[in-house]
Structures are given as structure tokens and as C-alpha cells.
Amino acid sequence: MGLDSGCFIPCRYLDKWYERESNLQILEFRIDTSVLASFHQIDIDLLPGPKRAKWLNQYSKLYGGNPTHGLEYIQRGTQVGKEHFFAKLVFRHLKFQ
């Protein structure tokens, strides 16, 4: 899972997770924008309300769904900024710092 650039959102994000798991740390990575754009992807926030709910209910484990969407890159807004989920298959494109 990657994070938006800059510190504000990642720090708040990390703080949230620190409350649950103090061993967590953020690993930064870079990715070519052209490669990123080529991923089979979806931005949940851009879906209209009913479709968004339907999608999350169907594919998000958090909401009781099964992640059989086959996507490589998913973005979803949360209370503390945007989450970026990458499929394992595309990890080789992530250049960790």
C-alpha cells in the first residue's frame, strides 16, 4: 500500500495505525507514471454512491465482500486521506527507497 506524497497525510495515517500496531513503519517507493497509468485500476471515490457501495460490498473484505476483482491498483478515500492498494503482481514495478 502506498501513500500520497508529502508528510501530512502519511503521518496522520501512520498515527492511526500506530494506535493498533506500534511496529509499523512507512516504506517510500517511486513508480513511473506511465507504468502506474497502465495498471488495470479503479478509483472508488469516482464511482457514484450506489455503485461505490455495491463495489465495496462485493469486493472489500472489510465490508464482507470477496476481493476477486482482478484489479492491479485501487484508490479509496478514507478519513485520513487516500489509500492506494497494489496487487502483488505489480510489486516488481515499485521502486522502494
Next chain:
Amino acid sequence: MEIIHEFRLFKASWGIVIDIYAELAPYEQDTQTIYSHSIKPIDYKDSFLALFVEDKIYEDSVVSMFSGYKIMGIELASEHLYRLLNKQDHPPRSYCDLKPSCYNLKPMVIRIFEIDYNPCDYQEEGLAPAIAAWLAKACDFAPPPVNAYFSKAENRYYFEPEPDVQLRNSPASVVS
């Protein structure tokens, strides 16, 4: 017996997801001793229900709202227990009716073992309806409706005050 309730409220790209692991049991003389490491924010003398939470949960900021003493649904649960115990269809006639001491009965204890949530899909105010929904499941009555809306501008949920809900009839199967 541990009862798990998965509370879900979803009106945006993120929602409120809270899983509550708790049990409902009679308050015994040694309950305070057994749960000496826990807290008791609800005064059991005035209610059929007392609430205990594990230390590890209390230390977590998620239960800071409990210090407000207001657990949504607690009145509904108490009233429900009153009806079951008295096998009556009408609501209690007075506040005294809701005191177990009126019937020489032991109050019930809600012991919360764990509150699990996803930090990015969580808002503290969601605990109140989540506990209410757990109570409804444990006591077998219809949960009070959740009056909430999502403010896109503020990226947060707002909850309306607990509505004055009439208890619905349900089978007398929990307390014997």
C-alpha cells in the same frame, strides 16, 4: 457466552466498521472481584445492565466516550429485560420498575472483551450505535435505527441524537 456483532455503517467511500466481542451474564457477588481490572461506567444499581470493559480496551482511546455514561440502547435493553422478566407487554410504569432491586433480581453484566475496528474506517461516535446493536443482538430485540449522515465537505459522519424508539415485541427467549 461470547457474542460477536459486526457493526457496519456505510454512506461514503469509507464507513464505520466496528466488531464487538462481548458477553451478557448475571451480576454475581464476586463480579467486581473477577473484573477488578476493569471499569464499570454504568451504575448497576440503577439498571438491569452493568458494563465492564477489559483494561486493554479502556486504555485505548476508543472508549473515552464511555466516560460520558451514556450507552445508546441501554434503556431499550433494560426495558426489554423488564418485559421478559415480568412477562408483560406494557412498558414499565415508573423508573423504579427498571431497577432489579424492585424484583430482587440480579442485574446483568455486559463484559466487553474486544472492540475491533479499522482505523481508516472508524469514528468514535460510531461506538454508541455499535454497542446498541450488540445489545439488541444479545437481548434479541430490534436495534434502534441509526440516524447518521455523511458530510462530504468535512469528510466525517454526524449522528443525530438517539431517537425515542418504542420497543418492539420480540420473543421472550433470553432471560428465564
